[in-house]
Amino acid sequence: MELTYNRPFFSACRTVERLFRILAICLALLATAAHAQLTIEITGAGGNQIPVAVVPFAGESALTPAISDVIEADLARSGRFRTLYTGPQNLSDTSTVDFAPWRGKNADALVVGGVYPVGGGRFEARFRLYDVPKQAQLGALAFTLTVQQARATAHRIADFVYEKLTGERGVFSTRIAYVVKNGARYQLQIADADGANAQAALSSLEPIISPAWSPDGSRLAYVSFENKKPVVYVHSLASGKRQAVANFRGSNSAPAWSPDGRSLAVVLSREGGSQLFLMNADGSGARRLLSSSAIDTEPFYAPDGQSIYFTSDRGGSPQIYRVAAAGGPVERLTFDGSYNVTPRPSPDGKYLAFVRRDGGRFQVSVMDLASRQVRALTDTGRDESPSFAPNGRMILYATQVSSRGVLAAVSSDGGVKQRLSVPAGDVREPAWGPFLN
Amino acid sequence: MRRALLGLMAAALVAGCASTGTEEGSGVAVEDRKPGAGGAAGSATSVPIGTTTIPGDPLKDPASPLAKRSVYFDFDRDDIKPEFRPMLEAHARYLSSTPNQKMLIQGNADERGSREYNLALGQRRADAVKRTLVLMGAREAQIEPVSLGEEKPRCTEQTEDCWAQNRRGDLFYSGEF
Amino acid sequence: MDIALEREKEIRRLEEVERKRREDEHRRKELEEKQRKEEDARRLEAEKKRKEEAQRQEAEKKRREDEARAKAARDKQRVAEERRLKEDLERARDQRLKDQLARELGSTTSAARTGTPVAGDAGATAGWVDKIRAKIRGNVVLPPDLPGNPQAVFLVQLLPSGDIVSVRLARSSGNKAVDEAWERAILKSSPLPQPDKREVFQARLELRFSLRDEP
Numbered sequence: 001m002e003l004t005y006n007r008p009f010f011s012a013c014r015t016v017e018r019l020f021r022i023l024a025i026c027l028a029l030l031a032t033a034a035h036a037q038l039t040i041e042i043t044g045a046g047g048n049q050i051p052v053a054v055v056p057f058a059g060e061s062a063l064t065p066a067i068s069d070v071i072e073a074d075l076a077r078s079g080r081f082r083t084l085y086t087g088p089q090n091l092s093d094t095s096t097v098d099f100a101p102w103r104g105k106n107a108d109a110l111v112v113g114g115v116y117p118v119g120g121g122r123f124e125a126r127f128r129l130y131d132v133p134k135q136a137q138l139g140a141l142a143f144t145l146t147v148q149q150a151r152a153t154a155h156r157i158a159d160f161v162y163e164k165l166t167g168e169r170g171v172f173s174t175r176i177a178y179v180v181k182n183g184a185r186y187q188l189q190i191a192d193a194d195g196a197n198a199q200a201a202l203s204s205l206e207p208i209i210s211p212a213w214s215p216d217g218s219r220l221a222y223v224s225f226e227n228k229k230p231v232v233y234v235h236s237l238a239s240g241k242r243q244a245v246a247n248f249r250g251s252n253s254a255p256a257w258s259p260d261g262r263s264l265a266v267v268l269s270r271e272g273g274s275q276l277f278l279m280n281a282d283g284s285g286a287r288r289l290l291s292s293s294a295i296d297t298e299p300f301y302a303p304d305g306q307s308i309y310f311t312s313d314r315g316g317s318p319q320i321y322r323v324a325a326a327g328g329p330v331e332r333l334t335f336d337g338s339y340n341v342t343p344r345p346s347p348d349g350k351y352l353a354f355v356r357r358d359g360g361r362f363q364v365s366v367m368d369l370a371s372r373q374v375r376a377l378t379d380t381g382r383d384e385s386p387s388f389a390p391n392g393r394m395i396l397y398a399t400q401v402s403s404r405g406v407l408a409a410v411s412s413d414g415g416v417k418q419r420l421s422v423p424a425g426d427v428r429e430p431a432w433g434p435f436l437n
Numbered sequence: 438m439r440r441a442l443l444g445l446m447a448a449a450l451v452a453g454c455a456s457t458g459t460e461e462g463s464g465v466a467v468e469d470r471k472p473g474a475g476g477a478a479g480s481a482t483s484v485p486i487g488t489t490t491i492p493g494d495p496l497k498d499p500a501s502p503l504a505k506r507s508v509y510f511d512f513d514r515d516d517i518k519p520e521f522r523p524m525l526e527a528h529a530r531y532l533s534s535t536p537n538q539k540m541l542i543q544g545n546a547d548e549r550g551s552r553e554y555n556l557a558l559g560q561r562r563a564d565a566v567k568r569t570l571v572l573m574g575a576r577e578a579q580i581e582p583v584s585l586g587e588e589k590p591r592c593t594e595q596t597e598d599c600w601a602q603n604r605r606g607d608l609f610y611s612g613e614f
Numbered sequence: 615m616d617i618a619l620e621r622e623k624e625i626r627r628l629e630e631v632e633r634k635r636r637e638d639e640h641r642r643k644e645l646e647e648k649q650r651k652e653e654d655a656r657r658l659e660a661e662k663k664r665k666e667e668a669q670r671q672e673a674e675k676k677r678r679e680d681e682a683r684a685k686a687a688r689d690k691q692r693v694a695e696e697r698r699l700k701e702d703l704e705r706a707r708d709q710r711l712k713d714q715l716a717r718e719l720g721s722t723t724s725a726a727r728t729g730t731p732v733a734g735d736a737g738a739t740a741g742w743v744d745k746i747r748a749k750i751r752g753n754v755v756l757p758p759d760l761p762g763n764p765q766a767v768f769l770v771q772l773l774p775s776g777d778i779v780s781v782r783l784a785r786s787s788g789n790k791a792v793d794e795a796w797e798r799a800i801l802k803s804s805p806l807p808q809p810d811k812r813e814v815f816q817a818r819l820e821l822r823f824s825l826r827d828e829p
Contacts, residue, residue, distance in 0.1 A: 037769075038816040040743050043824050046752035050795070080757050108755060108798050131794060133801035138794070166757060167791030207588035209552050223556075228541070228614045229583035230556060251560050251584045254553045267557070269582070272564060274557035295557040311554055318554055341551040348761065355551060362550060384551060393759070403595065413759045429552070 048415065049082040050165050053107040057125070058092035058114035063150035067125060070154030070194075071111060071161065074172040077194060077409075078162060078393065079416025093126040093140065102132045109138070109165055113157070122146055125153050129161055138164045151197060171389045175433040176396060177201070177211040177220055178407060181426040188222060190237065193389070193432070195407065195420035201237060212255050213433045214281075220431075221245070221255035221264060232266055234281065245283030256299045256308075257281070258325070265289070265299035265308055276310060278325070289327055301325065302345050309333075309343035309352065320354055333367065336374060342385060345369075346392045351412065353377075353386040353395050364397045364410060377414040387432040388412075396420075398428045495531065496610055502527035508566055508606040512547070515561040517569050525566065528608060529573030532580070539611040540580045542566050547600035548587040556586030559606075566606040735814050742809035746819070749807055753799035756792065756825060764792045765824040768800060774815055776805030784820070796823045 054072040075081040084105050091097065092114035102110050113127030126142040141160055145153045155172040162170030171193055180187045186208045191198035202208065206225040213220060218237060223230045230253045232246035246252035250269035257264060261281065268277045268286065276296045279286040290296055294314035301308055305325060312321050312330075317338040322331045334340035339357035346353065349369070356365040356374070361381035367374045382400040389396065394409045394416075405428040407420040495501045505524040508517060517525065532538055544563030546555035563582030571577055592599035764787035771779040781800050786793050800821065809815050 037818040037820050038739070038743065039820040039822060040747055040750075041822045041824070042747050042751050042754070043827055044751060045754040045756040045758065045825070046799075047755040048758050050755045103802075106802075108795075108802075131798060133798040134794070163791075165791055165795075167760075167789045207585075209556075209586070209588065225585065225588060228543070229581075230586075249581055251556065253556050253584075267553070269560045269564070269584070274560050295554070295561060297557045298551065298553045311551065318551075339550060341554050350761075357550065393757075411759070415758070 049080060050108050051082045051084055051106055052109040052111065052161070052165070053084040053086045053102060053105065054111045055086045055089045055091045055113075057112075057127070059117075060113075060115045062115055062117065062123065063147060065151060065154070067113070067115065067150060067154040067157065068111075070151055071158045074155060074158035074170075074194065075161060077418055078170070078172075079411045079418075080162070080166055080393070093128045097130060099130070099132055099135045102130075107132045109161070111157075111161060118144065125157070127157055129164055151192065155192065155194075168393070169391050169435065171391050171394070171432075171435070174390060174435060175217070176387075176407075176430055177213065177433065178398075178430040179208050179211065179428050181207075181405070181428070188220070188235075190220075190433075201235060201240070202242070209429050210254055211429060211431045212257055213431055214257050215259055215261045215434055217434045217436050221257065223253045223255070232264070234264075234283075243283070245281070246277075246279065246286070248286075254297050254299060256301055258301050259303060259305040265301065267297045267299070276308070276323075289325075290323060290330065298342055300343055300345065303347055303349045309345055311341045311343065320352070333369075333372070334374070340365075344386050344388055344395075346388050346412065347390055348392055351392070353388060353412075355383055355386065364395060366395070366412060366414075375414065377410045377412075378408070378417065380408065383408075385429050385431075387430055389432050390435045394432075396430045396432045398430055503531055506608045508562075508608075509601065510562050510604040510606070512600075512604065513558070514604075515558070515565045517565055522569075525569050526573050529570045529575045532570065532575035536576065536579070538579060540570075540575075541609045541614050542580060542582040543589075543607045543609065543614075544582065544584040545589065545591075545603055545605045545607070546584075546587050547603045548590060548595075549600070552586055552588070556584045556588075559584030559586045562604070562606045566608070735811060738809055738811040739814040742807070742814055745807035746803075750799050750803045750821065753802040754796060754823075755799070756795050760789075760792065760825055763825050763828065764789050765822070766793050766796055768796065768821045768823070770800060770819040770821055771817055772804075772806055772819065773817070774808070774812070776808050778804035778806065787823075792825070796821075 052075060054068050054075070056066065056068045060066045060068060072083045076083045084107055089112075091112045093112055094114065095112065097110065097112065099110075108131070110130040110132050111127060112130070113125060116124045116126070118124050122144055123146075124142055124144050126140070128140040129138045130136065131138050139160065141157070143153045143156065152173065158172040159170030162168070162172070174193045175190055176193055176195070177188065177190050180189055184205055186204045186206065187200045188202040188204075188208050188211060189198045189200050201220065202222075202224070204224060204226050206228070208225070209223045209230075211220050211222040214234075220235045220237065222233055222235065224233055225231075227247070230251045231244050232252045232255045233242045234245050234255075235242040245264065246255070246266045246268060248268050248270040251274070252266060252268055253274075254267040255264050256266075264279050264281055266277050266279060266286075267274050269275070271288070273293065274295045274297050275291070276289040276299050277286050278289050289299075289308070292312065292314050294312055295318070296310055296312045296314070298311040299308050300310070302322075307322050307324050309320060309322050311318050313319070314321075314330075315332060318341050319332055320334040320340050320343045322333055323329070333343075333352065334354070334356075337356055337358060339362075340354055342355045344353045345351070352367040352369055354365055354367070355362050356376065357363075358376065362383050363376045363381065364378045364383045364386045365374050365376045377395065378397070378399070380399040384398045386395050386397045388394075389409075392412060394411055396407060396409045398405055399408050400406065401419075405426040407427050407430050409418045409420060410416065495503050498504060502524050505527075508521045508525070510516075510518075528540075532540060542563040544559030544561065544566070546558040546562070548555070560582065563584055567575075567580045567582040570580060587603070590599075590603045591605065592602045765785075766783065766787040767785040769782045769784050773779060778800065781797055783793055783797065787796075806819075
């Protein structure tokens with residue numbers, strides 16, 4: 001009895017269901033055609049520079065320099081961004097963003113923000129970073145600052161943007177050291193990574209060379225000739241106190257910090273020739289690392305502290321070698337050319353920057369330590385003192401333009417080259433400082 | 438001007454001198470003033486123009502070989518060229534005769550290349566001068582060889598002539614530095 | 615005597631009647647018993663049948679309810695899918711309009727749409743894959759000197775128009791910034807090029823990104 005009721009009911013259901021199924025298939029065909037999946041492999045990139053728009057911050061005219069200008073300059077200088085002209089926009093961190101025009105400009109990222117007085121001569125700088133194609137916020141931060149901290153704040157915002165978009169730490173808040181010769185006066189200066197905000201740590205009428213940052217960024221070791229011969233000093237930046245840590249008979253030079261900050265590698269001539277020694281950072285306990293009748297100089301610790309790179313002419317011409325920090329056999333790394341000097345391993349230990357003479361030109365070059373392949377990074381001809389940024393992406397170096405020393409930076413792949421603006425004078429011996437936490 | 442004159446005289450006095458005047462002029466002139474080197478010495482002593490002999494401290498006597506304080510080197514070399522041996526012999530004799538006298542030798546290098554490697558090259562030159570002086574009779578402890586590398590160039594133009602003047606060892610006695 | 619005989623006869627007759635009556639009674643009882651048993655069996659059978667029927671009905675009812683629930687869920691999902699699809703279509707159309715606007719304003723460069731002549735579906739698919747790869751790769755912006763060789767997989771749904779409906783990260787490279795750079799490249803590539811032959815169109819793409827060729 002009941003079945004006689006059920007049969008028509010169920011068949012009606014099935015018919016409806018079948019109709020629905022057909023409809024669904026139609027929709028599926030319309031929308032997705034099929035459920036099969038096509039796999040496409042995509043390798044490499046079409047571009048290296050992330051297009052980013054930094055909108056002038058609301059109210060930033062209260063500060064000098066304008067925060068957005070510094071952020072934009074930082075990002076552009078890194079070589080990893082293409083900054084897009086935004087013009088004045090009525091946009092701040094509190095605005096609702098319409099992404100369409102930014103997508104139209106092909107921006108990948110958008111930085112908006114504002115500067116707000118909070119009383120007592122202080123300000124709050126707030127910003128938001130947006131992913132334009134995804135129409136989503138990637139991050140936001142706020143800083144309280146004084147007028148004097150405008151530049152430092154902008155560098156920190158640029159670091160944030162850099163890290164969010166590249167996955168690596170930015171170095172805009174780090175500092176550099178270098179020597180300026182002005183007439184007869186030498187100055188050891190410390191500046192922001194962009195060369196701005198320079199301050200003199202030491203002034204002297206005799207040359208200063210080879211500044212080297214302690215790993216914690218609090219001290220500089222350098223060579224001063226104020227005693228008519230080279231003596232190695234360690235200088236505390238906060239207090240200005242300095243101590244001669246290597247002042248032996250003969251010459252004392254080329255200080256290099258161990259990564260733990262406890263030891264210095266130096267070059268002493270006290271036993272004849274220029275030889276590598278290790279000593280405690282206070283100058284005590286000097287012990288010879290290597291014995292050769294040749295020149296051994298320019299030591300530089302590998303980032304793991306296990307080995308030391310140096311320049312030696314033991315093979316007849318200056319070439320780059322490596323030895324365990326505990327001593328032992330010496331390995332030659334450069335063979336191409338008759339003049340390869342100033343080894344500087346990258347922070348990840350995979351590359352070695354150095355200066356190579358090719359013909360009459362001295363050029364910053366980089367060696368892939370795994371493959372030993374060497375590539376010149378610069379097209380200048382009188383390069384000296386390469387120094388890796390702590391994130392390994394840029395190399396700061398000294399070169400000459402119309403017989404005057406200038407500082408330049410090149411990306412570690414050679415793709416981006418820049419000149420640092422440092423006030424007039426003959427600038428040399430740059431050293432890029434560590435990350436400051 | 439003076440160097441040209443010296444070069445001219447050297448060419449006239451030393452038959453078959455292969456020096457090319459411009460590059461090695463100063464070197465030849467110095468060699469020609471070597472005391473006791475036959476006819477050349479006599480004529481060379483008359484070369485300094487407008488000088489008078491001051492009796493007393495031989496270090497202050499411009500006519501004394503001790504007045505010569507610089508030794509020049511070839512590119513990337515630290516061997517003492519023969520023309521500087523007489524002058525160094527005079528200094529070695531003076532040092533051995535005045536045991537309390539101390540000497541600082543500052544080695545220098547031309548500006549091309551790495552500052553620290555150039556410092557080492559200057560050191561090697563200072564060491565070479567010291568070694569020569571010790572061989573000639575000076576005492577080890579009297580002499581401290583140091584290097585100024587490329588930091589105190591005597592000449593600042595980017596020419597070979599200029600660089601040659603900067604590849605140099607300078608001798609100073611106590612009180613002079 | 616006769617009376618006794620007669621009496622005897624009467625007794626016998628009565629006994630016979632009584633016996634017969636008892637037999638009848640017994641037969642009747644047997645029949646009754648049989649009938650009762652049969653009736654009981656019938657009743658049990660009927661009861662059993664009734665119970666079975668009730669269970670069947672209960673199961674049937676439950677099945678119908680389940681089916682109705684499932685159908686309701688399916689309908690709800692279907693409605694949601696349709697709505698989503700509609701929204702996606704609208705969004706894509708919207709985006710297309712925006713893109714068109716942007717193109718008309720001359721601030722974007724449209725991807726080259728030159729197809730390679732192909733023979734058969736395999737060729738058409740290969741040609742389509744090449745076009746998609748070229749467009750997306752052109753929008754990938756990554757520093758060339760990143761350490762290692764980050765790799766990630768994205769699942770992409772698209773409309774026959776090439777408009778991208780959804781992008782899902784299926785396997786991360788471990789570097790958030792790199793994943794995001796690839797996602798941006800996908801989104802910026804919408805609409806993707808269409809295949810030369812409609813038949814080879816696939817609505818689901820698995821995009822496998824790597825920074826560089828494996829050595």
